[in-house]
Amino acid sequence: MWSGFPLFPEQASTHAGRVDALYFFLIALTAFFSLLIGFMVIGFAIRYRRRSPDDRPPAIYGSLALELTWTIIPLGIVAVIFFWSADVYLSLNRVPKDAIEVHVVGKRWMWKVQHITGQREINELHVPVGVPVKLTLTSEDVIHSFFIPAFRVKKDALPARYTTAWFQATKPGRYHLFCAEYCGTRHSNMIGSIVVMEPAAFQAWLAGGGPGVSLASAGEKLFQDLACVTCHKADSGARGPALDGLFGRPVALADGGTVTADETYIRESIVAPSAKVVAGYQPIMPTFQGLVSEEQLLQLVAYVRSLKAKAPAAGAPPAPPVAAAPGARP
Amino acid sequence: MTPTKQTPLDTKAKRDLEAAPLVEAPDPGRLNYLNADYGWKSWLFTTDHKRIAILYLVSISVMFFIGGLMAVGIRLELITPPGDLVQSETYNKMFTMHGIVMVFFFLIPSIPAVLGNFLIPIMIGAKDLAFPRLNLASWYIYMVGGAITMGAMIHGGVDTGWTFYTPYSTAFSNSNVMLAGVGIFIAGFSSILTGFNFIVTIHKMRAPGLTWFRMPLFVWAHYATSIIQVLGTPVVAVTILMVAVERAFHLGLFDPTRGGDPVLFQHLFWFYSHPAVYIMILPSMGVISELVTCFSRKRIFGYEVIAMSSMAIAVVGFLVWGHHMFVSGQSTYAGMVFSALSFLVAIPSAIKVFNWTATLFRGSISYDAPMIYAGGFIGLFTIGGLTGLFLAAMGLDVHVHDTYFVVAHFHYIMVGGAIMGYLGGLHFWWPKITGRMYNETWARAAAVIVFTGFHLTFFPQFILGYLGMPRRYHGYPEEFQVLNVMSSAGASILGLGYLIPAVYLAWSMRYGKKAPNNPWAAQGLEWQTASPPSTANFDTPPVVPDEAYHYAASEVIVV
């Protein structure tokens, strides 16, 4: 009967329960203090109502003890909420190592999804139940926000940079996907669904899309087609740095600084190569801004990420492990 | 009738037991600031702070009406799930204009420019503000800003939301962003100059004997507010300028395709716009301190604590802006600092609520309309403030950020709190401002209707938000309809609640009973002068021998 008039959202991720616990705690707190203040205000108003026009109430001089009490008790309470909520938040940022990866590009007004195994979807995201899923988000134009109420997860998709979020669905079903950051005319149409499937059904769904080309291999092909390979090849005469083992490694820059080569840095190296020039190289790399789409950029980034360091002998720190592709599972 | 405890307060205590000096009924033939001159020039070129306050009162009422009309459009559209009443473009422009008009042209000027302007000089026993001509200039600047923004609206509107997030506002929106921005930019100077004027006035023009800790809390609240206006507003002005420069000359400030940083805008914008919330609520808190004391005939509980909590809010309020960016990819540790500071800034507000409540204890409480508004304020502000904790809590904010939960929360603060305070104050000082009494029965009824209508409108939005309905949605899934209908129904009651005072207050100006100088038997210099005051405010310069809220007492209790 209440299905047409829900008062509480469905809980469909491992994270949802943790958020809800905090929510209920805060509701109890709000109810307690609102009622306390409400009863006191109304109670005093009735008990001490003016009975005659020349009533003279006592002059009460404030009390340090009371002031301290109602400063310290609320401080204690908010301290508890702070640590609790920070813990919930931190868990959202600790992506499990075995998460499968999904890349999302927001564009006015649709969500474009690429699975690491190559399948693409629009305004839909199919995921298996019980498996952590890591989202890498970006936008082609303005800021959007990827919001799945049933999972209690939301993350902005920003242009020209990558943000990440993760979730682990607990119940098969179809859930709302909303864009939560206002992005123009059809903002409220930038919606879709998350389809959570049993693992077997998910594998069947993946296979149904045909033998997709994995994101990294699509990137490799682009790497050839766009002639990146002419400069970035693993021989000593190359005009550009070798990209093997680059991901996750600190890069020394020509201006003396260093950056860690994360997804955003690799993306920037392709669209704005002169922004951060690698030490020891000339800024000769042309910009690929406008020549490659955000999805292709994601493919190139996935390819660069997949390039493992060749020989760790040269003193370069070993590349960190790259998350396994889900297609590899039986 | 002897003090329960003998204390060093002896002399003070003796005075406490004395009655307030009540001023006799007004002399009908007397000249006051209203009837001193009637020509239109005497209004448009006045430098009298009281007349300027009236100019503001009229202008912000018009703005409130325009902003309210936009809200009517929004609530009508949201009665049904599909966006079918107006086009999406129109809907987006409606909520943008609603926000811009209500925030920049109604809430920010409301209490300071009207009640503050009228009362601060009188409350501190001065003839006028420190810079009367600057005060008039502020009003003209406000009007120019308002006219330009209205021009932007008539000329096709703006669709960026009042938050103007980049790169949408700089590189994508093809609505009148520039024009609206210029209007807000200009109006900002009005706010800065008013704040500046108040600060100088409060420092320099207090009557003999009026030490800092004898000032009414209304003045303290405005002092804190003014600091925010002077320090914060330039930042939003610069931010708008940056948006304009980027739109016009395609500089890469916020637009990432040109090397800019879109999140930088959010930092700059909220650096002002979070404290701006306190520009709206602190003056309201000041009003409540005056109302609670007057209608319980009692000195305020914890005077210094309330005064200092205003200052604490003004300072710490500048350090919490990052709580608007918990899902924007901002660094986790920055987020934690902002979260902690946001929790901290809640404490001074809580302290105020406890002190007001304690003031009622053993008071002599009457239920005049302003007091009902004050009670309503405490109720709404308490809920508004406590739901703010939900948003400061990072893990929870991720879910409710940019949903109707946020919409409900800030309306509880900005409409529930700020407007209840404004209306309470307007009623309280109406006899002083106009020299007339309004109809008490209607006024009480309106206060109750506003309070009820407010809850009916905004409470369902908390639930909607937690369910996941994003804000600024033109259409929405079916299952959200019942709550949206409830909210729209409540809004019609709330709208009625706002219209009723407009009618009986206007009516009272002509037909209302003549007001005595001190209809509430209240303390404070403004009640020792005539209703309405003469142009010079006081016939003889007042001297202040006592602390504020020095109501006659039956005994003195020191806890």
Ligand SMILES: [Cu+2]
């Ligand atoms: Cu959107």
Ligand SMILES: [Cu+2]
């Ligand atoms: Cu804020």
